[in-house]
Amino acid sequence: MTSSYSLANWSKDPRKGLRIMDWVDSHAREREVLFTPPGIKRGPNTLTKIECSRRAAQAIFSDAYGVNTNANRPVVKNPPYTDRLVNDYIRTLRRRYQNFNRKIGPVASNMRFEDVQDGTLLRQMIEKLMKNELPEWARLHVYWRTMGYFNQFCGTTPMPASSTVHVRARVPLPTRMNKSRMQTARPTNRRHTTKVDGTSRTTRSSRTNSTPEYIVIEDTPPPEGFAVDQIDVELVEKSKPMITTARNNYSLKQLKLQIQLKKLETESQVKRDAAEIQKLQIEAESRRQKLDMARQLIAAFTAQAGNSS
Known part of the structure; x- marks a missing residue:
């Protein structure tokens, strides 16, 4: 039987971050709980992080793998596993978000993304980092920019x-x-x-x-x-x-x-x-091999013609 890990292996799913962001964007109550820093006590009748993680996992993995179509699949049988995946990935996003902020500096980390003017070096740098490192940064920045637990430069401008x-x-x-x-x-x-x-x-x-x-x-x-x-x-x-x-x-x-x-x-x-130099070297080697083959064919043909005469 397929293991729960292989069924819900996020390392092979490039859209995992987008799925999580789509879900938290549309679930404000659960998002507030999931993004609450540890150590902050909430009321007895409020949602817990475990409950919110379970709701997120059910929606995300059902959409990604169709687990609701087969109740016997391991992901359905092992909810704590998928809950842990959601929590772990949020922690991973926090670490990557802070690394991103470290590269752009405290001034940019405290600015709203829409306030960074198009065409400036700072805007180009942020867009390049988003493309290569963290596409979800702009969406996370909406919620985490003013939270010191996530944005290490919050309030340090x-x-x-x-x-x-x-x-x-x-x-x-x-x-x-x-x-x-x-x-x-x-x-x-x-x-x-x-x-x-x-x-x-x-x-x-x-x-x-x-x-x-x-x-x-x-x-x-x-x-x-x-x-x-x-x-x-x-x-x-x-x-x-x-x-x-x-x-x-x-x-x-x-x-x-x-x-x-x-x-x-x-x-x-x-x-x-x-890369261009390597490409040229490969092409030159290919031409050299073709030239050697042509010379060998000419030599063989010449030898054969001499023998026949």
Whole structure:
């Protein structure tokens, strides 16, 4: 009798990933359970992963192998085996999904696939990886992009908008200031501000100056126990390297993506060239063999003609 393994051997079924994705797309409740990270407790009356895996297995293997037409087939007799196949394959998809994300980097891993512009190097790289490694990536990315258990780069993009420090300055901020002098200054404005005179030599506010200059920090209020002036200056000093570092990191990631894509294109070209060289060598060897045979035939014919004369 045919074994359950040979009947449900997914290694010989290239459409296994598409079947699973088609099923989870149309079964939202079971999909939520199957894609729940381990260790999260669910209510007593909710579905379990085993039940959802069984439902998926029954649908997938019935469609693929027609097991419902013969109740005596081993797949029907051994449901835990097919349940395990579904669970194992979801774990395999998670590993391959994370490998895919590792290649495209954290910035692309946090973007929606439809937000990646057509024709860009990043879009070309993703489409090439989908073709060669994981065709289901775009469909998995819809569900797993914002889940840290699946997407290892979830929430790690540089400079999120919610934590950006906005700085507006009319005069250059002194590169180094004495903190004790900063703490002696007391702002007269209700906002968290530091007044600096036109020469940028002191932080003391001048009430006689009719046009004082301000450096304004528009962000979170200072914690208790700290001088307002000290907090504002520290935020301004930290904001500049943070913005510069974020821009440099983004440019570096873009450059790395371009290098990876160029490397893939070079490797592909080398393989094509090697295949072409091998083809030419085979053709040359074939022509050489034909030429040798022709020479042998001519020699034999010449010898036969000499003997007959």
